[in-house]
Amino acid sequence: MERRTALKLMGATAAMAGAGLVPGRASAADKPTIALIPGLTSDGFYITMHKGAEAAAKAVGADLIYQGAAEWNVSLQAPILDAIIAKKPGAIMIAPTDKTQFIKPLRKAFDAGIAVVCVDTFIGNGVFQTGSGDADFPISYVASDNVLGGRIAARALAKSIGDKGKVYVSNVKPGVSTTDQREEGFKLEMKNHPGIEVLETQFNDDDANKAAAQVQAVMGRVPDLAGVFGANLFSATGTANGVKQAGKSGVVKIAGFDAPESVVALLKDGTFELTIAQHPAEIGYFGYIVAYAHLTGNPVPTAIGTGFTVMTKGNIDDPNVSRFLYKSS
Ligand code: T6T
Numbered sequence: 621m622e623r624r625t626a627l628k629l630m631g632a633t634a635a636m637a638g639a640g641l642v643p644g645r646a647s648a649a650d651k652p653t654i655a656l657i658p659g660l661t662s663d664g665f666y667i668t669m670h671k672g673a674e675a676a677a678k679a680v681g682a683d684l685i686y687q688g689a690a691e692w693n694v695s696l697q698a699p700i701l702d703a704i705i706a707k708k709p710g711a712i713m714i715a716p717t718d719k720t721q722f723i724k725p726l727r728k729a730f731d732a733g734i735a736v737v738c739v740d741t742f743i744g745n746g747v748f749q750t751g752s753g754d755a756d757f758p759i760s761y762v763a764s765d766n767v768l769g770g771r772i773a774a775r776a777l778a779k780s781i782g783d784k785g786k787v788y789v790s791n792v793k794p795g796v797s798t799t800d801q802r803e804e805g806f807k808l809e810m811k812n813h814p815g816i817e818v819l820e821t822q823f824n825d826d827d828a829n830k831a832a833a834q835v836q837a838v839m840g841r842v843p844d845l846a847g848v849f850g851a852n853l854f855s856a857t858g859t860a861n862g863v864k865q866a867g868k869s870g871v872v873k874i875a876g877f878d879a880p881e882s883v884v885a886l887l888k889d890g891t892f893e894l895t896i897a898q899h900p901a902e903i904g905y906f907g908y909i910v911a912y913a914h915l916t917g918n919p920v921p922t923a924i925g926t927g928f929t930v931m932t933k934g935n936i937d938d939p940n941v942s943r944f945l946y947k948s949s
Contacts, residue, residue, distance in 0.1 A: 651682050652710035652915040654908055657700055658688040659715040659741065660826070664880040664946030665853055665900050666715070669739065671947060672904025673713065680912050685709060692792065692826035694718045698725050711735040711911035713762075713904075716743050719797040723755045730757045735914050737762065739907040740900075741797045749922045759914050762907040762924045764898045766798045769928060770805025770851070772896055773875040774813070776930070777847045780873045780893045784815035785846025788838060790855040792826045802851045802877060816846075824855055831858025836866055845872050847893075853878035853946075860891045879931060879945050887933045894932045897944040902926040 656673050658666030670686050677684040687704060689696035697717045704712055705728055712729050716722035716738065723743050726736050736758040738746070744755025777787060789806055792799045803821060810818050822838065824830040831854060839845050848863075850856025856876030863872050870890040876883060879897035886892040903926050910920045929944040936942060 650916075652912060653683040653685060653707075654711045654713060654911045654915070655685040655687070655704045655707070655709040656739070656904065656907070657697065657704060657712060657714040658686075659697075659717055660692045661688040661690060663853060664948050665740075665878055665898065667948065668946045669715075669900035669904035669907075672901030672906075673908040674904075675901070676905045676908035676912070680909070682912055684908065692717055692796075694721050698722075701725050701729070705729050705732055705734060708732070709734060710915040711737060711759075713737045713739045713907045713911055715740040716797075717741070718795045719743050719746075719800075720795060727754075727757065735759050735911060737907050737911050737914075739763065739903050743797075746797060747922075760907075760910045760920055760922050760924065762903050762910060763798070763926065764903070764928060765925050766801035767805035767808070769877060769896050769898075770802035770807075770849075771809040772805075772928065772930065773802070773849045773851075773877065773894075774806040774809035776894050777849055777873060777875040778810070778813045778816055780875075781816070781846040783813055786817045786819055786842055786844060787847040787849065788819040788845075789821045789849045789851055790831050790834065790859045791821050791823055791851045792855060793823050799851045799855075802849075806849050806851075819845075824858060826852070826854050828854040828858030828861065831855050832862030832865070835859045835862035835872070839863075839866060839868065839872065847873040847875070850874060850876045853880055856892070856895065857882060857886070860886050864889075864891050879929075881945050881948055883931065884936055884942075884945070887931060887936050890933070894930055897929040897931055897946075899926045899928070899944060900946065 738758045738761045742761050748756050748758045750756045789803050822834040848859050850859045873893045876892050876895035883895045913920050
């Protein structure tokens with residue numbers, strides 16, 4: 621765009637902002653509507669994130685729309701995004717199900733004057749508002765540090781197998797920012813454990829049954845399999861079921877990610893060595909607050925990192941730990 625035209629437009633935008641007319645912007649007195657689109661609706665992680673967003677909406681007295689697909693699937697999530705854009709909320713918080721395929725669909729929201737906040741997963745490289753690349757338009761990224769989560773899992777798994785043996789990552793599918801980063805962190809950390817061989821990753825499409833079948837197939841091929849990192853809720857619980865059904869609980873060690881209520885039994889019976897609980901309610905709460913702050917004219921951080929709680933058999937009865945179990949409804 622020619623520089624003068626751009627400046628003129630910026631001037632017009634500033635004048636409109638003064639008059640409270642910029643699309644997607646609201647004065648503090650207005651009541652903005654903020655939408656949350658999860659990765660999928662039937663996942664305790666997003667159910668819990670939704671609760672955090674609801675708490676934030678209540679705290680500031682603004683509105684929340686929540687709509688998502690039943691499965692982790694780009695072609696199911698994209699039409700939901702379009703339907704939300706048509707409702708013209710001030711902002712959309714979204715966990716995009718693919719870091720590349722959602723750049724264009726989300727740009728439509730941005731072009732319509734709707735602020736975009738990535739929660740949990742990101743588009744592009746997850747670094748926003750830098751003025752470079754085609755995917756830096758979201759105003760903020762609110763999430764766990766997923767590379768660190770993968771490293772924590774690797775350290776714990778290495779310890780539990782006595783620093784030697786064969787392991788693999790049970791993962792969702794390539795292109796999902798969070799689970800890609802967890803695998804990356806896991807493999808980086810395993811470089812510090814030369815006695816451990818990391819076998820080929822098994823991708824399960826977020827299907828716990830597939831993860832269960834895969835671990836049984838791997839145990840068949842690799843009888844001395846020592847451990848598995850289940851990189852998200854369905855990967856971890858599916859792997860646990862597969863190992864349990866094969867009567868190998870505690871023999872094939874599992875480091876899980878995420879914390880549905882079912883992990884309590886899996887920790888207690890020794891199927892899980894540990895699981896890394898994210899704090900999805902925090903992600904929902906702060907994602908909402910970031911969007912609200914932006915819409916009411918306040919500057920916001922371009923990234924907010926939320927925490928983890930590592931759950932084990934030894935600490936799961938502590939209420940300060942168990943309060944981070946995910947909600948199922
Ligand atoms: O692990 C979470 C989330 O962080 C990830 O992006 C997708 O899977 C979960 O929703 C758990 O199922």
